[in-house]
Amino acid sequence: MYQQRMADTIRQVGTPLCVGLDPVLSRLPGPLQPSDPGDRPAAAAACAAFCQGMLEVMAGEVGVVKPQSAFFEVFGASGIEALEEVVAVARRLGMVVVLDAKRGDIGSTAEAYATAAFDACGADAVTVSPWLGPESLAPFVARCPSRGLFVLVRTSNPGAAAFQGGPEAGPARAVADWIGSANERFLDADGLGPVGAVVGATLGADERAAWRARLPNAWILAPGFGAQGALAGDLVSLARSDGGGVIPVAARSVAYPPSGRDDADWQRGVHQRLMRHRRQLREAWQTFS
Amino acid sequence: MYQQRMADTIRQVGTPLCVGLDPVLSRLPGPLQPSDPGDRPAAAAACAAFCQGMLEVMAGEVGVVKPQSAFFEVFGASGIEALEEVVAVARRLGMVVVLDAKRGDIGSTAEAYATAAFDACGADAVTVSPWLGPESLAPFVARCPSRGLFVLVRTSNPGAAAFQGGPEAGPARAVADWIGSANERFLDADGLGPVGAVVGATLGADERAAWRARLPNAWILAPGFGAQGALAGDLVSLARSDGGGVIPVAARSVAYPPSGRDDADWQRGVHQRLMRHRRQLREAWQTFS
Numbered sequence: 001m002y003q004q005r006m007a008d009t010i011r012q013v014g015t016p017l018c019v020g021l022d023p024v025l026s027r028l029p030g031p032l033q034p035s036d037p038g039d040r041p042a043a044a045a046a047c048a049a050f051c052q053g054m055l056e057v058m059a060g061e062v063g064v065v066k067p068q069s070a071f072f073e074v075f076g077a078s079g080i081e082a083l084e085e086v087v088a089v090a091r092r093l094g095m096v097v098v099l100d101a102k103r104g105d106i107g108s109t110a111e112a113y114a115t116a117a118f119d120a121c122g123a124d125a126v127t128v129s130p131w132l133g134p135e136s137l138a139p140f141v142a143r144c145p146s147r148g149l150f151v152l153v154r155t156s157n158p159g160a161a162a163f164q165g166g167p168e169a170g171p172a173r174a175v176a177d178w179i180g181s182a183n184e185r186f187l188d189a190d191g192l193g194p195v196g197a198v199v200g201a202t203l204g205a206d207e208r209a210a211w212r213a214r215l216p217n218a219w220i221l222a223p224g225f226g227a228q229g230a231l232a233g234d235l236v237s238l239a240r241s242d243g244g245g246v247i248p249v250a251a252r253s254v255a256y257p258p259s260g261r262d263d264a265d266w267q268r269g270v271h272q273r274l275m276r277h278r279r280q281l282r283e284a285w286q287t288f289s
Numbered sequence: 290m291y292q293q294r295m296a297d298t299i300r301q302v303g304t305p306l307c308v309g310l311d312p313v314l315s316r317l318p319g320p321l322q323p324s325d326p327g328d329r330p331a332a333a334a335a336c337a338a339f340c341q342g343m344l345e346v347m348a349g350e351v352g353v354v355k356p357q358s359a360f361f362e363v364f365g366a367s368g369i370e371a372l373e374e375v376v377a378v379a380r381r382l383g384m385v386v387v388l389d390a391k392r393g394d395i396g397s398t399a400e401a402y403a404t405a406a407f408d409a410c411g412a413d414a415v416t417v418s419p420w421l422g423p424e425s426l427a428p429f430v431a432r433c434p435s436r437g438l439f440v441l442v443r444t445s446n447p448g449a450a451a452f453q454g455g456p457e458a459g460p461a462r463a464v465a466d467w468i469g470s471a472n473e474r475f476l477d478a479d480g481l482g483p484v485g486a487v488v489g490a491t492l493g494a495d496e497r498a499a500w501r502a503r504l505p506n507a508w509i510l511a512p513g514f515g516a517q518g519a520l521a522g523d524l525v526s527l528a529r530s531d532g533g534g535v536i537p538v539a540a541r542s543v544a545y546p547p548s549g550r551d552d553a554d555w556q557r558g559v560h561q562r563l564m565r566h567r568r569q570l571r572e573a574w575q576t577f578s
Contacts, residue, residue, distance in 0.1 A: 024397070040409070070394060070401035076373055076409035081366040102393055104418050105359060106446045108313070112359035120329070120365035129393050131420045131441055133448030152420055157395045159422030162467075163460040171452040171460055178451075 002096075002124055002148040003186070003194045003219065007244065009063035009096050015278045016244075018064035018098065018221070020251025021054065021086060023047035023071050027256045029266035044075035048082035052089050054255065057270045059093045061278065064247055066221075069101040080121075087122045097123045098221065102152060104129035110139040118147050125149055127198060127221070130175045137182070141195060145186045148194035150221045151179055154211060156200025167210035176214040183217045192245060193217050199238060201230035201248060208237040212246075220246045226253025226277060232284035243288030250277050291385075291413055291437040292475075292483045292508065296533065298352035298385050304567045305533075307353035307387065307510070309540025310343065310375060312336035312360050316545045318555035333364035337371035341378050343544060346559045348382045350567065353536055355510075358390040369410075376411045386412045387510065391441060393418035399428040407436050414438055416487060416510070419464045426471070430484060434475045437483035439510045440468055443500060445489025456499035465503045472506045481534060482506050488527060490519035490537060497526040501535075509535045515542025515566060521573035532577030539566050 010016050025033075025043050028050050034042035055065070067090075072083035090097050099121055103113040110132075117126035125148035128140055140149040154164055154172045164172040176197065183193025199211045201224035212220065220238050224230040225248040238246040254273045256262070262269045299305050314322075314332050317339050323331035344354070356375055361368035379386050388410055392402040406415035414437035417429055429438040443453055443461045453461040465486065472482025488500045490513035501509065509527050513519040514537040527535040543562045545551070551558045 022398075068398055068401075070392075070398045070405060073369075073405035074401045074409055076405075077366045077370040079405075079409070080362075080369050084365055102418075102421075103359075104391055104393070104420075106444070109311075109357055109359045112357075112363050116359060116362035116365075116368075120363055120368070129391075129418050129420045130452050131393075131418045132444055133446060133451045133453070135446055135448045155395070155421055157422060157424055159424045162422045163419050163463055164422070165460070171454070174452060 001145045001186075001188055001194070003145065003192050004188050005124070006064065006096050006148070006219065007188075007190060007192070009094065013061060013063040015062070015281055016247050017062055017277055017281055018066050018247045018249045019054070019058060019062050019254050019274070020100070020223070020249050021051045021065055021067040022251045022255060023050050027261055029262040029264070031264050031266070040075045041078040044072070044078035044082040047072065047075070047079075048085050051086040053267055054270055055086070055089050055093055055095070057267050058274060061274060062095065064096045064098060065090050066098045066100050066249055066251070068251070069099060084121055091122060096125070098125045098127065098150065099123035100127045102127050102129045104132050104136050106132050106136050110136050114139045114143055118143055125196070127152065130171075134178055137178075141182055144194040148196060150196040150198050150219070151175055153179070153197040153215070154199050154203065154207070156202040156224055160200070167207060167214055173214065176211065179215060179218050187217060190244060191217055192219060196221055198223065200224050201234055201238065202228055205234070205237055208234070212238050212240070218245070221249060222246055223249040226250035232280035235281070236284050236287060239288070243285050248281060253277070290434045290475075290477055290483070292434065292481050293477050294413070295353070295385050295437070295508065296477075296479060296481070298383065302350060302352040304351070304570055305536050306351055306566055306570055307355050307536045307538045308343070308347060308351050308543050308563070309389070309512070309538050310340045310354055310356040311540045311544060312339050316550055318551040318553070320553050320555070329364045330367040333361070333367035333371040336361065336364070336368075337374050340375040342556055343559055344375070344378050344382055344384070346556050347563060350563060351384065353385045353387060354379050355387045355389050355538055355540070357540070358388060373410055380411060385414070387414045387416065387439065388412035389416045391416050391418045393421050393425050395421050395425050399425050403428045403432055407432055414485070416441065419460075423467055426467075430471055433483040437485060439485040439487050439508070440464055442468070442486040442504070443488050443492065443496070445491040445513055449489070456496060456503060462503065465500065468504060468507050476506060479533060480506055481508060485510055487512065489513050490523055490527065491517055494523070494526055497523070501527050501529070507534070510538060511535055512538040515539035521569035524570070525573050525576060528577070532574050537570060542566065
């Protein structure tokens with residue numbers, strides 16, 4: 001079962017932290033910069049090398065990684081080749097790979113996106129957008145519980161509520177309720193299913209608690225830890241009462257220094273920033289022990 | 290201006306028809322079937338050859354094509370290479386290319402998706418999902434009016450209303466109103482802007498008319514003509530009072546025979562099915578003359 005693999009991996013490494021892999025060419029360490037940034041295959045290879053270097057540093061310290069498809073797609077076919085390589089390396093290191101692709105379509109097109117994410121790319125789980133309705137999610141649920149998905153419920157960007165609504169009424173609430181039903185036939189011993197939810201970590205405290213309550217059987221993937229401003233303590237209210245069921249995501253605050261680029265010793269920088277996040281989460285999670 | 294190029298191209302070929310390019314390996318004509326369907330590069334090349342063959346047949350008869358990204362993504366990097374080739378051929382033939390990708394993200398990730406669609410892939414326009422709010426659409430609007438976008442407003446799959454709502458209230462209506470404002474600074478002589486809307490052609494007549502009224506300055510891309518059951522007459526109510534502003538999309542009813550596969554003479558089959566759709570639209574459009 002995918003969701004059991006997620007729980008086991010998190011237990012093994014001792015942190016629920018997920019690190020986002022968002023390779024941005026201009027921010028890669030100096031030694032990895034390609035001589036011609038306009039050369040797409042070279043740029044894609046540099047991004048792949050950076051992500052693989054990050055994965056080496058993170059092995060044993062992080063159980064879940066989230067490559068962002070867009071940052072590979074900018075390089076066209078070479079970018080997808082790089083993405084496939086990075087996913088394969090992460091899986092070889094025992095990590096659970098959540099492909100952040102936010103796909104959403106219907107019928108055989110949605111099936112094709114599931115095939116692309118799980119089979120061509122090799123991801124364990126994929127993020128999906130619910131706009132087209134429940135049947136747009138069904139082809140991903142059909143791959144459960146050996147694979148998983150995270151449905152965009154409530155993001156925390158300023159304009160998100162315009163079309164999503166809030167936890168009391170509106171489409172995001174309907175999506176949360178749909179997730180609850182979809183999980184029912186797949187629940188594991190912890191009472192969690194393979195259909196997760198994306199809920200922004202930088203939402204207000206009351207709203208975070210409201211979403212956790214509306215999503216009792218779902219893993220919550222919570223972007224916004226680190227560079228986007230959510231603190232480890234903010235993540236606590238997205239966890240279940242035992243501290244489980246939430247996956248805080250930090251991306252740029254691990255990959256890059258606060259300003260400029262890392263130099264030749266860049267893997268040390270990644271390691272330091274990673275260990276700081278691990279420590280922050282461990283301290284915040286003491287409330288559960 | 291992208292939207293003027295769209296109008297001119299449609300005028301030149303004499304039909305608003307857009308043909309979807311949805312290559313599905315098992316349905317390709319016999320002579321194009323690869324010897325090993327599991328060989329991804331060979332499968333992707335077969336799909337590219339099929340689409341290029343369709344484009345040859347359609348040159349001068351169709352002004353707009355809509356490749357579906359998912360059907361190329363299933364083949365990984367080779368699929369994206371095939372997609373890039375197909376887009377380049379369509380543009381060389383003077384067609385406007387709408388990449389059907391339904392992307393949706395925020396900030397630099399949304400910018401990366403715009404770069405991927407417009408620069409890496411070379412599309413003139415791309416379909417986008419509004420779930421993450423107005424700012425998720427802004428990076429695509431920033432590329433207007435040299436490029437365009439079509440925002441998913443109201444699709445016509447059975448469960449679409451669950452999260453989208455209808456024309457009277459709900460998020461789809463808010464998206465339609467947002468499109469109206471976004472177009473204002475880009476309007477051409479026809480009063481149309483580069484920010485289009487996707488509205489399903491198989492919605493009921495009243496709802497089609499309601500969406501047309503709520504989207505006075507937007508091109509409507511209307512999937513569902515042909516195989517999905519919408520008739521040419523149904524498309525009339527999505528047009529503006531002069532018959533413009535709507536792009537009916539047919540995909541499988543052009544690419545494939547009603548059952549089975551085409552044989553060696555497959556381009557003739559594509560041509561016949563195409564000409565039937567052109568004729569159906571011409572007859573329905575007589576109401577405007």
